[in-house]
Amino acid sequence: MTPMMRQYHEAKEACGDALLFFRMGDFYELFLDDAKVAAGILGLTLTSRDKDSANPTAMAGFPHHQLDQYLQKLIKAGYRAAVCEQVEDPKQAKGLVRREVTRVVSAGTLTDDGLLDPREPNYLAAVFAVTPKSKGKKSAATPAEIQVGIAWAELSSGRFEAGVFPKSRVEDELARISPAEVLYCEDDPQTHPDLTMPWSWTSRPGWSFALDASEKALCKQLAVKGLEGLGFEEGSAPAIRAAGGVLAYLQDTQRGSLDHFRTLMCHNRSPVLQIDAATRRSLEINRTMRTGSREGALLGVVDRAVTPGGSRMLADYLAAPLVAPDAIAYRADAVSELVGNHMLRADVRKILTDTYDLTRLLARIATGRTGPRDLRQIAVTLGGLPTLKARLTDRVSDCLVEIESRLHLCPELRTSLENALNDDCPLSAAEGNFVRPGFDSELDALRELAKGGKQWIAEYQQRQMDETGISNLKVGYNRVFGYFLEVSNAQKDKIPADFIRKQTLKNCERYITPELKEYEEKVLSADEKASTREQIIFADLRQMTHDHLAVLQEVATSIARVDVLAALAEVAAQHHWTRPRMADDSVVRIEGGRHPVLDVSMKQGEFVPNDCVLSPETGMIHLITGPNMAGKSTYIRQVALITLLGQVGSFVPAESAEIGIADRIFARVGASDELSRGQSTFMVEMVETARILNTATSRSLVILDEIGRGTSTYDGLSLAWAITEHLHEQIGCRTLFATHYHELAALQETLPRVANMSVAVKEWQDEVVFLHRIVSGSADKSYGIQVARLAGIPPQVNARAKEVLAQLEADHRDNLDRPTIAPPNGNREGDKYQLTLFGYADHPLIQQISNVDLDSMTPMEALQFLQKAKQGLAPSIQSPQHTS
Numbered sequence: 038m039t040p041m042m043r044q045y046h047e048a049k050e051a052c053g054d055a056l057l058f059f060r061m062g063d064f065y066e067l068f069l070d071d072a073k074v075a076a077g078i079l080g081l082t083l084t085s086r087d088k089d090s091a092n093p094t095a096m097a098g099f100p101h102h103q104l105d106q107y108l109q110k111l112i113k114a115g116y117r118a119a120v121c122e123q124v125e126d127p128k129q130a131k132g133l134v135r136r137e138v139t140r141v142v143s144a145g146t147l148t149d150d151g152l153l154d155p156r157e158p159n160y161l162a163a164v165f166a167v168t169p170k171s172k173g174k175k176s177a178a179t180p181a182e183i184q185v186g187i188a189w190a191e192l193s194s195g196r197f198e199a200g201v202f203p204k205s206r207v208e209d210e211l212a213r214i215s216p217a218e219v220l221y222c223e224d225d226p227q228t229h230p231d232l233t234m235p236w237s238w239t240s241r242p243g244w245s246f247a248l249d250a251s252e253k254a255l256c257k258q259l260a261v262k263g264l265e266g267l268g269f270e271e272g273s274a275p276a277i278r279a280a281g282g283v284l285a286y287l288q289d290t291q292r293g294s295l296d297h298f299r300t301l302m303c304h305n306r307s308p309v310l311q312i313d314a315a316t317r318r319s320l321e322i323n324r325t326m327r328t329g330s331r332e333g334a335l336l337g338v339v340d341r342a343v344t345p346g347g348s349r350m351l352a353d354y355l356a357a358p359l360v361a362p363d364a365i366a367y368r369a370d371a372v373s374e375l376v377g378n379h380m381l382r383a384d385v386r387k388i389l390t391d392t393y394d395l396t397r398l399l400a401r402i403a404t405g406r407t408g409p410r411d412l413r414q415i416a417v418t419l420g421g422l423p424t425l426k427a428r429l430t431d432r433v434s435d436c437l438v439e440i441e442s443r444l445h446l447c448p449e450l451r452t453s454l455e456n457a458l459n460d461d462c463p464l465s466a467a468e469g470n471f472v473r474p475g476f477d478s479e480l481d482a483l484r485e486l487a488k489g490g491k492q493w494i495a496e497y498q499q500r501q502m503d504e505t506g507i508s509n510l511k512v513g514y515n516r517v518f519g520y521f522l523e524v525s526n527a528q529k530d531k532i533p534a535d536f537i538r539k540q541t542l543k544n545c546e547r548y549i550t551p552e553l554k555e556y557e558e559k560v561l562s563a564d565e566k567a568s569t570r571e572q573i574i575f576a577d578l579r580q581m582t583h584d585h586l587a588v589l590q591e592v593a594t595s596i597a598r599v600d601v602l603a604a605l606a607e608v609a610a611q612h613h614w615t616r617p618r619m620a621d622d623s624v625v626r627i628e629g630g631r632h633p634v635l636d637v638s639m640k641q642g643e644f645v646p647n648d649c650v651l652s653p654e655t656g657m658i659h660l661i662t663g664p665n666m667a668g669k670s671t672y673i674r675q676v677a678l679i680t681l682l683g684q685v686g687s688f689v690p691a692e693s694a695e696i697g698i699a700d701r702i703f704a705r706v707g708a709s710d711e712l713s714r715g716q717s718t719f720m721v722e723m724v725e726t727a728r729i730l731n732t733a734t735s736r737s738l739v740i741l742d743e744i745g746r747g748t749s750t751y752d753g754l755s756l757a758w759a760i761t762e763h764l765h766e767q768i769g770c771r772t773l774f775a776t777h778y779h780e781l782a783a784l785q786e787t788l789p790r791v792a793n794m795s796v797a798v799k800e801w802q803d804e805v806v807f808l809h810r811i812v813s814g815s816a817d818k819s820y821g822i823q824v825a826r827l828a829g830i831p832p833q834v835n836a837r838a839k840e841v842l843a844q845l846e847a848d849h850r851d852n853l854d855r856p857t858i859a860p861p862n863g864n865r866e867g868d869k870y871q872l873t874l875f876g877y878a879d880h881p882l883i884q885q886i887s888n889v890d891l892d893s894m895t896p897m898e899a900l901q902f903l904q905k906a907k908q909g910l911a912p913s914i915q916s917p918q919h920t921s
């Protein structure tokens with residue numbers, strides 16, 4: 038093995054399962070199996086080293102400037118990559134150039150701008166489960182008893198948070214965080230990866246989650262004595278261990294410092310609106326269901342932020358709306374002030390447009406991956422602060438006042454950076470020539486000398502040409518001889534005696550003179566000294582910026598916050614949204630509510646606004662019937678989205694709104710395809726519904742869309758019926774239930790807090806005209822056949838469907854006696870449950886039972902009656918649909 042291959046294998050061993058990108062001159066090379074994998078994924082040509090040997094080594098490579106693009110491809114394909122750099126100048130190296138793995142890149146540890154979407158956070162998460170000690174209990178712990186610590190961090194910003202959650206909520210929390218990569222403990226069976234989730238899973242050894250070591254490492258990183266002060270009190274061990282797991286992984290994979298991780302936020306300290314993963318998808322908060330893009334989702338409408346940091350914070354705000362009335366009002370007051378003050382809003386947004394992504398710039402400073410251009414961008418951003426601060430002075434809302442107080446101007450740093458750096462700086466310090474003339478006298482002198490020397494050489498060439506009469510005499514340069522005089526063979530006889538011959542080429546000869554050598558010395562060393570001097574200046578500026586890390590991070594957060602508030606104000610002003618009155622109860626009163634996304638995407642005035650009042654007087658459960666395509670789903674989603682926006686602190690698309698703050702929002706909307714997770718559509722629907730029934734509280738808001746349609750009509754209707762009863766009797770939460778089971782309308786007669794609503798339509802010449810208006814009362818038809826025609830079902834199929842429908846309706850009419858369904862609780866006298874679809878009422882057995890006189894029967898006669906009934910009639914009881 039050559040020394041270089043030995044070096045390669047050492048590096049490969051240190052980076053585990055990551056593919057190794059090995060820097061060789063201007064190329065990155067991959068070897069052996071790595072080369073084969075990379076060739077397949079990256080489309081590189083597979084070649085081999087030592088072709089003539091018995092065992093040639095497979096290799097593939099690419100030019101160094103293409104690193105970003107190949108890293109991105111590899112990470113998208115779910116791989117990790119280690120970058121092994123040459124860490125000394127090959128010119129200075131004695132023997133083999135030293136190489137080191139400088140970083141391991143995985144989906145959760147990206148920092149390079151080229152690899153990240155500036156508008157999206159990129160979290161690395163870790164999960165760690167702790168099962169409670171079974172105090173004499175024989176059965177295994179339930180998912181609600183198992184405590185799971187989840188920690189999440191963003192290397193490109195320094196954000197770090199952790200919390201403890203019951204195992205049953207882990208999937209929902211991960212859906213909220215939406216991490217790029219999740220670390221799990223290889224010996225922990227409770228948190229084994231769910232590979233159907235859209236993030237990559239990385240297994241880590243048990244020791245990296247050890248409690249003591251985690252606590253120590255975190256205290257050291259955050260420079261604190263204990264974690265209690267941050268809110269991690271008793272019972273926080275799972276969170277601390279998960280956070281320790283994240284930190285250990287970052288320390289393992291990043292060779293640079295992690296100085297920008299300065300605090301660990303305790304998630305459990307500030308509760309947020311709980312939204313499970315299915316609801317998040319159904320409501321299309323951050324992404325649309327179909328294409329997974331932010332355009333068409335709620336985020337796409339409200340993200341009017343002008344800075345990338347603002348966009349990322351807005352995504353976080355929408356993912357975790359608030360529940361504390363004070364915290365909501367704090368934000369909403371600021372939004373309100375910015376809506377009311379158009380000039381202030383416009384000015385703030387204009388100033389922010391000229392800033393750079395300070396959060397990510399600071400992360401690069403902390404991790405030691407910064408260059409002159411980053412420092413210049415920090416200077417420009419600081420340059421905008423005095424005007425921003427002045428605009429935010431004397432504000433009314435506490436939140437804007439607080440933001441203003443956190444905009445630290447850092448005047449000395451700004452002056453130094455501005456004075457030192459050229460307007461147009463290179464990405465990397467190695468490129469040189471970024472320090473402004475006049476900033477450093479020593480550098481200026483060296484540059485002058487270098488420049489002057491070159492000029493001297495030009496003059497010297499002219500002088501020699503004049504003195505010798507050799508018109509094509511040239512001064513040239515190469516690395517072996519340095520500067521030389523080149524004379525063509527034809528002019529050889531004019532060479533003066535003091536020229537010293539150095540090299541003979543085919544058509545010319547090369548000479549040096551003592552005078553030329555003397556100047557060469559000055560020029561070359563001045564150039565070199567100038568570039569060394571520039572590196573020293575850069576290192577000083579970087580250190581000075583690093584010393585301001587804490588205050589600058591506060592500035593970065595403040596910029597993002599004011600951007601988010603101004604963005605929410607902008608969208609509110611542009612689309613005529615109003616500030617909702619947030620109440621500490623379970624009532625919703627929306628007048629003229631609109632769907633935030635459809636309202637914006639449709640032509641102005643096309644969207645039909647609707648009211649929604651959910652209260653004990655007007656009904657807490659609204660059953661909404663109406664034709665297909667009438668707007669039922671849109672309506673119920675719009676109520677959920679308005680509630681969510683209100684709890685974010687935003688204005689809402691309505692003429693007026695009063696919103697009782699919800700603790701959870703549940704949405705069971707549409708069938709999501711979960712076949713990849715081994716569950717049928719109906720099963721998924723039931724799992725999600727079960728979760729609602731088991732976890733909703735009286736303060737929750739529940740949105741149900743066509744529950745039960747994935748099974749037979751009777752099963753579906755019965756389930757929908759029972760679910761509505763349960764929500765009414767046991768939970769009492771605000772519920773909007775869109776359904777095509779018109780039979781459910783009968784529930785209004787027996788359940789006092791159920792109200793029937795429908796979407797108005799007009800029939801005109803066998804056509805349905807959708808009015809999209811929600812009115813009181815239930816609908817009697819679904820107009821499915823008319824809607825199918827609109828969708829392009831062939832006319833003959835449509836006509837036949839009409840015939841079948843007419844027959845079914847006629848048959849059904851003969852059996853439409855409304856039967857009495859026993860109430861769920863048998864002793865509730867007088868409750869009449871009517872169900873029209875079931876044909877029980879005219880069943881002979883029912884008639885016989887009602888005719889029989891139990892008082893005159895002996896117990897034996899009663900038993901015989903039952904026996905006979907069972908033998909003769911049971912099959913038709915079990916299949917009531919055949920009775921007609």
Ligand SMILES: Nc1ncnc2c1ncn2[C@@H]1O[C@H](COP(=O)(O)OP(=O)(O)OP(=O)(O)O)[C@@H](O)[C@H]1O
Nearest residue numbers: 643644645646664665666667668669670671672809
């Ligand atoms: N309030 C409204 N104003 C204007 N157009 C609307 C309104 N509500 C819905 N629409 C339009 O009607 C379409 C269908 O709406 P939606 O999906 O809510 O109907 P639906 O009643 O739930 O239908 P289905 O029962 O077939 O699921 C929407 O895509 C939108 O274009």
